[in-house]
Amino acid sequence: MELTLKDLKENRQEWLDHGYRLPSFDADKLKENTLDHPVWVHFGAGNIFKAFHAAAAQKLIEAGVMDTGIVAAEGFDGEIVSASMRPHDNLTVAVTLCADGSVKKDVIGSIAASYVLDRAAEEDYAALKKVFENPSLQLCTFTITEKGYSLTDRSGAFRADVEADFAKGPQEADSYIGKVAALLYARFCAGELPVAMVSTDNCSHNGDKLKDAVCAYAAKWQENGVVKDGFMAYLTESGKVSFPWSMIDKITPRPDASVEKLLAEDGFDLKPVITSKNTYIAPFVNAEESEYLVIEDAFPNGRPAMEKAGIMFTDRETVERVETMKVSTCLNPLHTSLAVFGCLLGFTKICDELKDADLKALITGVGYTEGLPAVVNPGIINPKDFIDTVVNVRFPNPFMPDTPQRIATDTSQKLSVRFGGTISRYMERADLNPANLRLIPLVIAGWLRYLTAIDDEGKAFELSPDPMIETLKPALAELKFGALADTAKVREVLMPLLKDPVIFGTDLEKAGLADRVIAYYEKLMKGPGAVRATLHDAVSE
Numbered sequence: 351m352e353l354t355l356k357d358l359k360e361n362r363q364e365w366l367d368h369g370y371r372l373p374s375f376d377a378d379k380l381k382e383n384t385l386d387h388p389v390w391v392h393f394g395a396g397n398i399f400k401a402f403h404a405a406a407a408q409k410l411i412e413a414g415v416m417d418t419g420i421v422a423a424e425g426f427d428g429e430i431v432s433a434s435m436r437p438h439d440n441l442t443v444a445v446t447l448c449a450d451g452s453v454k455k456d457v458i459g460s461i462a463a464s465y466v467l468d469r470a471a472e473e474d475y476a477a478l479k480k481v482f483e484n485p486s487l488q489l490c491t492f493t494i495t496e497k498g499y500s501l502t503d504r505s506g507a508f509r510a511d512v513e514a515d516f517a518k519g520p521q522e523a524d525s526y527i528g529k530v531a532a533l534l535y536a537r538f539c540a541g542e543l544p545v546a547m548v549s550t551d552n553c554s555h556n557g558d559k560l561k562d563a564v565c566a567y568a569a570k571w572q573e574n575g576v577v578k579d580g581f582m583a584y585l586t587e588s589g590k591v592s593f594p595w596s597m598i599d600k601i602t603p604r605p606d607a608s609v610e611k612l613l614a615e616d617g618f619d620l621k622p623v624i625t626s627k628n629t630y631i632a633p634f635v636n637a638e639e640s641e642y643l644v645i646e647d648a649f650p651n652g653r654p655a656m657e658k659a660g661i662m663f664t665d666r667e668t669v670e671r672v673e674t675m676k677v678s679t680c681l682n683p684l685h686t687s688l689a690v691f692g693c694l695l696g697f698t699k700i701c702d703e704l705k706d707a708d709l710k711a712l713i714t715g716v717g718y719t720e721g722l723p724a725v726v727n728p729g730i731i732n733p734k735d736f737i738d739t740v741v742n743v744r745f746p747n748p749f750m751p752d753t754p755q756r757i758a759t760d761t762s763q764k765l766s767v768r769f770g771g772t773i774s775r776y777m778e779r780a781d782l783n784p785a786n787l788r789l790i791p792l793v794i795a796g797w798l799r800y801l802t803a804i805d806d807e808g809k810a811f812e813l814s815p816d817p818m819i820e821t822l823k824p825a826l827a828e829l830k831f832g833a834l835a836d837t838a839k840v841r842e843v844l845m846p847l848l849k850d851p852v853i854f855g856t857d858l859e860k861a862g863l864a865d866r867v868i869a870y871y872e873k874l875m876k877g878p879g880a881v882r883a884t885l886h887d888a889v890s891e
């Protein structure tokens with residue numbers, strides 16, 4: 351069996367016999383329709399795009415809601431297209447790993463064309479420009495990660511490639527967002543055509559991040575006189591270009607060896623590719639069954655009836671409430687709690703942590719007991735039901751190969767959102783008291799203990815990547831595992847960190863939680879076994 355359109359036609363029954371659900375539409379006709387009147391472009395041809403957006407588009411095509419597919423544009427790593435997508439006619443095997451042990455295998459054929467967003471790939475770039483000049487284009491979605499919208503270096507200054515693009519203008523812009531802005535300029539020049547630019551990256555106010563990045567180019571280009579007057583107004587004032595906010599949630603880990611083996615048993619040779627940029631990509635994706643995508647309904651050129659694929663549309667305020675619910679109460683704080691203590695206790699799978707009574711008690715306490723009283727209820731999704739699914743279905747799923755080590759990445763950048771909001775609401779509301787928070791301070795102390803890079807058995811382990819490690823480790827170096835100084839010294843070292851609202855979202859001393867974090871930290875640092883003992887005692891209170 352080969353993952354190609356030819357093999358799907360010639361050996362269709364063999365595919366069906368192996369349990370694959372196959373596209374029922376005419377792929378050639380779909381491509382023809384798409385190139386004639388494109389509707390949907392997606393930037394960032396990674397795993398979540400294939401498992402979520404492309405799968406949703408397939409549902410709409412199968413239901414007769416759409417007669418066009420997605421045009422995929424990859425701007426970070428062109429080998430994703432050349433080495434993984436085009437050899438398989440842009441097909442993907444989406445493997446859904448269900449919590450009940452069942453596996454669903456879908457061949458996704460909704461990607462009608464794939465292009466490299468690179469000026470060196472002249473034909474591809476010209477094809478994308480042509481798409482943007484077509485009046486039929488309604489939306490462009492993005493999964494390029496939050497970093498993809500950043501134009502500055504650590505000092506806050508524009509990067510050299512961005513500055514170069516400001517000077518060169520849209521005809522030669524070569525940075526990622528510079529090329530996106532250049533394509534929008536082509537659409538402006540084609541008659542100020544309307545379009546929705548929809549970031550679906552997992553970050554707060556994602557639409558504004560995309561808008562700010564694109565408009566930075568437009569403003570400089572207009573200032574430098576390298577674009578026609580009115581381009582900036584087209585993006586910001588005309589009502590013809592929107593940058594909706596969205597909230598997305600679906601766990602799509604990197605392609606897993608166990609899934610590769612499962613497909614090999616069916617007769618496939620779908621080995622992942624490691625590109626020259628170290629992107630790990632495969633012709634298959636593995637993902638959980640649960641998924642949420644909530645989008646602000648702001649589409650100046652219309653949109654497909656995407657709600658028929660389970661995507662929710664609402665106003666901006668509701669999108670923000672859904673995002674806040676997820677990242678500060680119902681999912682992300684629980685994930686970080688498992689990441690920190692999972693690394694310290696030697697776990698390598700999130701699902702295995704849910705078999706541990708202390709760890710399950712930790713996240714149920716963080717979620718239900720401490721989080722829900724302060725939750726921002728979006729109305730469109732019930733917060734308790736959301737946590738129920740997280741705790742009872744999503745995290746325990748033994749077929750999801752997610753790891754605490756992956757989730758622990760960049761924790762210093764996450765704590766302010768994942769816990770700071772809840773702590774602040776406890777400080778601000780008359781019906782809540784920060785003194786009642788016990789497990790959130792434990793997780794914060796656990797993270798500081800994690801930074802020693804010594805597990806609960808006293809063995810060294812590798813910290814996950816984090817931009818603040820080089821700053822934090824020296825700051826904590828005076829506090830030795832198993833040989834702590836007195837409480838006054840611990841307080842002297844930790845208090846400057848605990849008072850830092852950049853890290854924690856608020857001043858933990860003002861919140862009345864700093865002393866509790868320090869007390870937990872001293873217990874966690876006593877020696878081998880102290881993490882388990884402290885965790886057990888805390889969740890048993």
